[in-house]
Amino acid sequence: MTQTVTAAFGEAQKAANAFDELVAEGYPREQLYHDRETHQIKVIVPDETRPEAEGILRRHEPDELWSRPYET
Numbered sequence: 001m002t003q004t005v006t007a008a009f010g011e012a013q014k015a016a017n018a019f020d021e022l023v024a025e026g027y028p029r030e031q032l033y034h035d036r037e038t039h040q041i042k043v044i045v046p047d048e049t050r051p052e053a054e055g056i057l058r059r060h061e062p063d064e065l066w067s068r069p070y071e072t
Contacts, residue, residue: 002070003050005043007062015039018060025056044070 009015018041019034033042043053050067057065 001047003045003047003067004070005045005050005053005057005067006065007041007057007060008064009039009041009060010063012036012039014060014062015041018057018062021056021060022053025052027053 007018019032022032022043023029027043031044041057045053054065
């Protein structure tokens with residue numbers, strides 16, 4: 001199953017850094033979404049790589065982190 005992992009950050013710079021790290025780690029840009037108004041990063045990943053994506057996002061100290069099944 002595919003998941004959408006979302007991290008909400010209190011600071012724009014933390015969100016930008018998390019996005020940049022995901023790109024540097026090889027996550028395709030078409031599976032990433034950066035909402036600059038709410039400072040949220042969303043990553044669409046298969047279940048197998050969800051823990052890795054969550055780990056990257058956690059390194060940037062989000063205020064909230066959650067996942068849910070991806071809906072097309």
